[in-house]
Amino acid sequence: MGSSDPLLIYGATGYTGRLLARAAKSRGLRPVLCGRDEVRLAPFATDLGLEYRVARLDARLEEALRGIRVVLHAAGPFSSTCSPMVSACLRAGVHYLDLSGEVAAMEGVRQSDAQARERHVMLMPGVGFDVVPSDCLALHVARRGRGARRLAIGISGLEGISRGSFRTVAEGVGQTVSIRRRGELRGIPPGTLVRAFDYGQGPRPSIAVSWGDVCTAYYSTGIPDITVFCEAIPSFQMMLMANRCFGGMLATEAGHVWLEALARVMPQGPTEAQRAAGHGIIVAEAEDERGHCFQSRLRTPEVYTFTCTTGLAIVERVLAGDLEVGFQTPARVYGPDFILAFEGVSLEDLSAPEVSVNGHTWAAGPAGN
Incomplete structure (x- = not known):
């Protein structure tokens, strides 16, 4: 050896x-x-x-x-x-x-x-x-629009999770979702914030989640208001519904025993073929005080x-x-360009999107560079 x-x-x-x-x-x-x-x-x-x-x-x-x-x-x-x-x-x-x-x-x-x-x-x-691509993308859009006050990040490509990731999700059952407002962390009830992101095939509903960028993007960009969303895929919607309906029960000791038993019968994680076929998509949107938005989209290889x-x-x-x-x-x-050195990564700067939050849609503002 x-x-x-x-x-x-x-x-x-x-x-x-x-x-x-x-x-x-x-x-x-x-x-x-x-x-x-x-x-x-x-x-x-x-x-x-x-x-x-x-x-x-x-x-x-x-x-x-x-x-x-x-x-x-x-x-x-x-x-x-x-x-x-x-x-x-x-x-x-x-x-x-x-x-x-x-x-x-x-x-x-x-x-x-x-x-x-x-x-x-x-x-x-x-x-x-978690969180290299999104952190780099957040700093990229922040630099596109100087003086950004709000940052929204949407993540797609999380269809398959490992047992360990499931255990992490299970730990959050019954807890609030972390967002950042005025530089401070706040907790909101699960499912409170829903908006659309275009991950490349048209707007897709996405739900606010606790994600590391609520911490790291703040220290990378200085933007005081940060929310992270994940695409509302069926499995994610089912977990959200279970959290809403049974969060209190699942947060008990008996509930954690049941969740651990469920984790043990899950596949360890995506297969090699699934990883080869998968990819991640991240959209980051920075908005300044005048309502001008700067949005970019990043595509990466499969998340694991x-x-x-x-x-x-x-x-x-x-x-x-x-x-x-x-x-x-x-x-x-x-630096924000660190992510671009990797094979299979592509970055696209987008025009100002129409934003849909909890059923309301409006133009986010003129695009800028």
């Missing part, structure tokens, strides 16, 4: 963790694979010819970071897992990256900004599909495949010393 790179992938036996490990090896990287279940971890690492370390997310986690410069944290739900990993990275002086798209978890990471600067450590959550691509590209940047210490966002450090 060859020597390992100073990169540790935590959560390497999960669906996304396995994709990351294989993709890392194909890029010529030799990460150390880490997780808490040696029974699953050891044979997977051995098959790839990679080093592995067994560690739980507790006070001894720091021992697993010996000789490591960068951690790519892929074990969710991040609301439970990121705090102990961030703490261990700060103690060990290790740069922290994760795949979170959870607003509360990202804001929690930001609370360690001052300590990270003291330790000369970068903390960058959201280096996968692209998560590996962007996550490992940022890993390579950090290993090469291309980083800024403290809490950071992808677009702020690497």
Whole structure:
């Protein structure tokens, strides 16, 4: 077995963790694979010819970071897992990256900004599909229209989710949807905000959701009002209805036991063929105080495949010393054009759209450059 790179992938036996490990090896990287279940971890690492370390997310986690410069944290739900990993990275002086798209978890990471600067450590959550493409697109539209006060982001291409993503969604059952207004986070009832986005085949209804850009886009662009929407595909509408009708019950201990049992019988995630055929679409719209809108649309490869691509590209940047210490966002450090360097990505600037919010439609304002 060859020597390992100073990169540790935590959560390497999960669906996304396995994709990351294989993709890392194909890029010529030799990460150390880490997780808490040696029974699953050891044979997977051995098959790839990679080093592995067994560690739980507790006070001894720091021992697993010996000789490591960068951690790519892929074990969710991040609301439970990121705090102990961030703490261990700060103690060990290790740069922290994760795949979170959870607003509360990202804001929690930001609370360690001052300590990270003291330790000369970068903390960058959201280096996968959540939120690299949307963060870059948000900064792109913000720069198209200077002085933007409102940002709306629409996301399509989430038809297939992994067990881990389902568990993250299940954690949010019974909770409010996070949006940002006047720079502050607010919670609104699920289903309160509905509007249309054109993902390339005409306007499609989309529903406001808690998504990482409510955190990261604010720090990348400075725009004080931010809402993120997802296309209202049937499975998403069913989850929303269940949340409305049974959210209180599902949020109980018995409800979480039932949701966990449901997660265990789900497929681990999209198949290789499904990933090859899929793609993501993101639309970002910035509006200034005069009502002028600047809208752009980004197309990417399938979300799990692209998560590996962007996550490992940022890993390579950090290993090469291309980083800024403290809490950071992808677009702020690497710029809005970072996303355009990847194969299968295309960007289109759009004219001023007609906007439909909760059944009302109007012209959003003249287009501008």
